[in-house]
């Protein structure tokens with residue numbers, strides 16, 4: 228039987244992560260590298276991707292250009308990469324307009340993030356099947372894929388949490404379940420990792436104060452608090468876990 232350390236060890240594994248330069252993506256890319264994986268850091272800009280890869284601990288990491296809103300770049304990147312053991316679908320093209328102001332075109336564009344997650348996940352599944360290897364796909368969901376937001380938290384500070392984002396992340400969660408069922412027999416696991424509030428440095432401190440009051444732990448999440456869970460889902464430690472939604476939200480969705 229493997230030891231706990233062996234189960235979490237990603238030595239010899241390759242992990243592709245989109246949005247690797249981002250607030251949460253950079254912490255998760257570091258986690259995968261620290262656990263021993265060779266990380267392929269994806270960004271829409273090749274030089275950014277390469278910089279992220281060079282900043283990671285360990286050797287053999289590379290950067291790749293990938294815009295999940297553009298199917299051709301997914302195909303191009305996957306042709307270069309080949310089979311990977313882990314995909315973290317983390318990149319996100321944001322759209323700030325809320326239900327009052329969003330146009331139909333922008334709403335549809337926001338939903339296209341799910342199309343990108345699907346196309347990349349399918350390409351990873353197909354490459355794994357062709358190479359006769361297993362793979363773990365991790366989709367970034369959100370607490371807002373499960374619950375509505377509090378109107379009073381946003382009022383007078385900024386737009387409400389965008390309706391299109393709720394539609395998107397709810398869709399990503401259910402896409403996870405659907406693909407997990409279809410791909411289980413291929414040896415491809417698909418799980419959703421749903422963070423709660425992890426405000427980046429640009430978020431208004433006034434909003435952060437209000438959001439804290441909505442959290443049972445009375446605080447916001449910190450990027451390193453996703454490191455353990457991403458390694459868990461990526462590794463053999465979760466070999467019997469698929470179609471799951473792993474919520475890391477300080478209890479936000481528990482009350």
Ligand SMILES: NC(=O)c1ccc[n+]([C@@H]2O[C@H](COP(=O)([O-])OP(=O)(O)OC[C@H]3O[C@@H](n4cnc5c(N)ncnc54)[C@H](OP(=O)(O)O)[C@@H]3O)[C@@H](O)[C@H]2O)c1
Nearest residue numbers: 246248249250251270271294295318319320367369422425
């Ligand atoms: N922060 C939170 O509180 C929170 C809560 C729940 C869920 N999440 C989810 O967690 C993920 C990461 O969020 P974050 O807060 O770290 O956001 P972030 O700092 O804005 O990072 C997102 C990254 O996505 C990349 N990106 C943008 N458009 C893309 C595209 N079309 N194709 C591929 N990559 C693209 C960008 O990297 P490049 O510019 O280098 O391409 C960007 O660095 C997202 O899926 C988000 O919805 C975040």
